[in-house]
Amino acid sequence: MTLKAATISRLRGIAEAQTLAEAIVHTLHEPFLVLDAQLRVLAASRAFHETFQVEAAQTEGRLLYDLGDGQWNIPALRLLLETIIPEQAAMDGFEVDHEFPGLGRRIMMLNARKVIYETIADTTILLAFTDITDRRIVELEKDELLARTEDLLRQKRVLLQEMEHRVANSLQIIASILMLKARAVSSDESRQHLRDAHQRVMSVAAVQSHLHATEGIDLIAVAPYLEKLCASLVASMIGEDRPIAIRVIADDGKIGSAQAISIGLIVTELVINAIKYAFPQASPDSVIEVIYRSEGDDWALAVADNGVGLAAVGAGGGGLGTVIVQALVKQLGARLETRNDAAGMQVSITHAAA
Structure with a gap:
């Protein structure tokens, strides 16, 4: 092939490539410009003309900054084309916020x-536009909604903390009144009933305290809850003349606050009964065990002592504590069993999910 023929073939190839490039530009759905090294428009997509309301005759061959009465003479765009592109050759996601006529x-x-050619000492800049106004509006609305939601949650937390403080104070006042009444009455039986009522209030207060510690989350870890509850019973009911140990053996199960109140009241009643009746004679080996085991929604609670034993809690009759335990076990949908022999007494409550 002669030099002339090769030149003609190359020029034809260039012309065909330009025709293909122009066709591609015009089929794009997004605004698109092809600029030369001096930032003059070589080609503009139909979408560019329609979006920015400019005629083709007013676009091609003109400096980008002169288009549409200077609407693209934007400092941010000049920074992109005159500073960033010459240094980096490419830039993605450059945002321009502007008032367009x-x-x-x-x-x-x-x-x-920036496109650099092998055969000619020139460069071309390809510039694609995507209108993200609606997307940014949606994102702004989402951010504002999130901010409002966080503010509402913050207000809710403040109100919840205030309510928790008031509940805690109310429970403490009730417990204090009961203890004052217990000291004031002359009847031993009335005094004991008031002390028992005091412990029932304190068991509810223990649940409230745990909820406050976990920022209102309606799940309570059973082990620390029972340990705190039993420590309170030891402090208020067991003196130095009656060395009774209370041991808590519990796994890492968690329960809801309503369920915790019921279980706490059951433990309170059973431990009070054991303290009052299981050890008529002081013994250094006196032990009450509170045992809790769980597996999924199934759980088992037991209160056992190594004392002399006492009448079965599940039997008919009994005092107020027996009635309370029976009612709470029924409320929990659980089953109550007792073991009463020479080795002591054990009351077991089991719940099996249906």
């Missing part, structure tokens, strides 16, 4: 590429 305020995301 006829369009209003729009946010455009620009992607730019």
